[in-house]
Amino acid sequence: MGSSPIIGFMAEPHKIQTDTPREVLEIQYDLYRKMSPTKKIELVFDAYRTGQLLAMAGIRMRHPNASEKEVKQIWAKEHLGEELYCKVYRNKGYDGDPGVK
Template sequence: MSPYEPQATDTDEAVDRFVMDGFARMTPRERLELAMDAYRDVVRLSIAGIARRHPHASMAELERRAGALRLGRELTLAVYGQEAEAWFD
């Protein structure tokens, strides 16, 4: 058997094993729900950061800017056109 390869380089091996064992006991649905919750948290944090830089922006604008960051400049401009360039400032 090969030696254990930790998933996290900054975590004690025993803790890493405990976390990975927990993931292994989860159903696929539970793992998906966990991933979806994490994604929603990342989106909320992204919007909060953008709101700090653009305090007068509407929620719709904040969501557009956050979406543009996730999609990247090239895809955002291809979908929304040149006006979307302003979402990257």
């Protein structure tokens, strides 16, 4: 596989290095251009949620005895970083540590 797409990827699809044929990329980019902003946002949120679910599955594999609450706390700590996690979750009654090692 080649490098990741550039920001503004629809501007110059011919410059992206990928294993996808150029003709397919052009069709895909044309579909993106025609999509409503709402649909584009839905796709972004779907991709984000998929990444979150995959990350949480990895956490469950690393911490098989963790409760769902602990899995969510670990994900939040990994996602937000230590400092922001502590600021956010201490205000919600957590001590800042998911408690799973």
